[in-house]
Amino acid sequence: MSAEIAPADAGAELTVAGVSKVYQVRRQERAPRTTVTAVDDVSFTIAPGAAIGLVGASGSGKSTLARLITGTQRPTSGSVTFGDVPVSRLRARGLRRLHARVQMVFQDPYGALNPLHTVEYTLMRPCQNFLGMSPGQARDRVGDLLATVGLVPAAQFAAKLPHQLSGGQRQRVVIARALACDPALIVADEPVSMLDVSLRAGVLELLAALRRERGLSLLYITHDLLSARVITDELLVLHRGRIVERGPTKQVMQHPRHSYTIQLLDAVANPFASPATKGTS
């Protein structure tokens, strides 16, 4: 871990209070508009340094919630605040300042990097944009960032284009980019679901280490309960836009109460449980 990258500013708490998001949709051309409630009266907080898991199937509202938290969309009702910043009311300049402290890691490392830019360029941009660094300073920082995410020797990786990297390496670059401006909170939307199982543990371990060593808060969005179990302390189960179950991760998984949580747990592909379940089915 590089000493030059200062620990993130601790102390900011994310509060999601009674948030709903309603989309107006038109199923067909000229058909009357109908509404879809993607997120329905959701409240939770992420304390500084905490790791919260948000699990649910597709369409449960996970990604909508991520967009509301990062301020890229506004809730229909309710509020999102980060420390004393009212995220849900921010406009352009305020959002820019917010994004220096709240960063996202996306699902698809193949789509999240510009194929025409080198790793160095991709990582220099946030340093220049958010931290006001000169190109020289930013270039120096790239080496530290790459070392932080385990891409060494850094000089060799800095010169590469995305297509020269494997999926796991690309996702590390995406994480390094999110870390570039020293955020206090990282919202990771399915960061390992596109990766081979053999590479997942490495990326999860990296996120856990960043949290441990830099006091980052983490909102980990996934449908994969196993990875949620490994890196989160608290779990929120989202179903049709509502939180149907919440609690300490281990407790929720060992003693699930809501039928939907049980359904999700049963859907986890588990090779060690298979001989038994095969016999009964």
Place this chain on the structure above:
Amino acid sequence: MTLLEARGVNVSYVPARGQRIWAVRDVDLALEPGEFVGIVGESGCGKTTLGYALTRMLRPPARLDGGVITFDGTDIATLHGERLRRQRRGGFALVLQSGMNALNPVRTVQHQFADVLKAHVRPGDDVTRPGIARRATELLEAVRLDADVLRRFPHELSGGMRQRVSIGLALALQPRLVVFDEPTTALDLVVQQAVMQMIKDLQRDRGFTAVLISHDLGVVLEAADRVMVMYAGRIVEDQPAAALTRGPHHPYTEALLDCYADPRADVVQLAGIPGAPPDLSLPQTGCSFAPRCALAEEICAAQDPPLTPLGPGRAACHVRARRAPAAPSASAPRGAHAGREAGHVG
């Protein structure tokens, strides 16, 4: 009698520019009638390419470089044109990863069934409109969809429904072998489970031979009777699913199993596999997994281990082959399989 047998199958990609890639190397396998076989491996290991080779779906720049593929007694590796098409009818079918891309977006579901049924008319087949509607309705029922899906366009269906339609299409000509290439990967977890359960039920009820290609060992172990593990274009392990869970032979399989755990356990430890798979455009010396392997010895870097009988299956590993000599084939649950392999080697 063996339904499909492949011997020495090699596939390479020969692009117009750039490096030739040896995607599948020296694959020998045999599929028995009614068997459910899984093929697993990481992305780029050649599992999809192998599935395409076995169903003769390879298109340039992919090239089948020799090898024999015998389907029901006929060598299909050398068939072309009309003779291959005739072999496909009632022979083998392929279900693709994304139902979205497999269906024609400007045709209703009924049209797509009509295309398949009319392309392979057998004497006595009723290919009138009502006849096709009746056959298609039966097939939709088999994949647990309502008959009114017939009038819909693919974009009006959910991902899970589209995948069910493409499975229905694959079953339309009553194939004896169906290759499922990542049939549930693009679907939501809960839908994924429902579609997998349906595939298992269809296979049991209709008795076709199924090959399930997936990157997810968990999914494969839940469905398949026998599992083949691929690494860097080769089959490195082939075992009955139950035996593989209890005692994987190849260190790669062992490492893959360590990537899974039960989220409900008291202590959950996830392991990964350090390093990355080799570049298949370069010639391989020694065992391809050796650079990532904890058990690697001198011989591993020098000699590529052959796939030899080991326990109830086969494995390609110098270290494990020495430590546990092959059990006599009589003790193997799949006696015919192990016996035939032994015969081939000897």
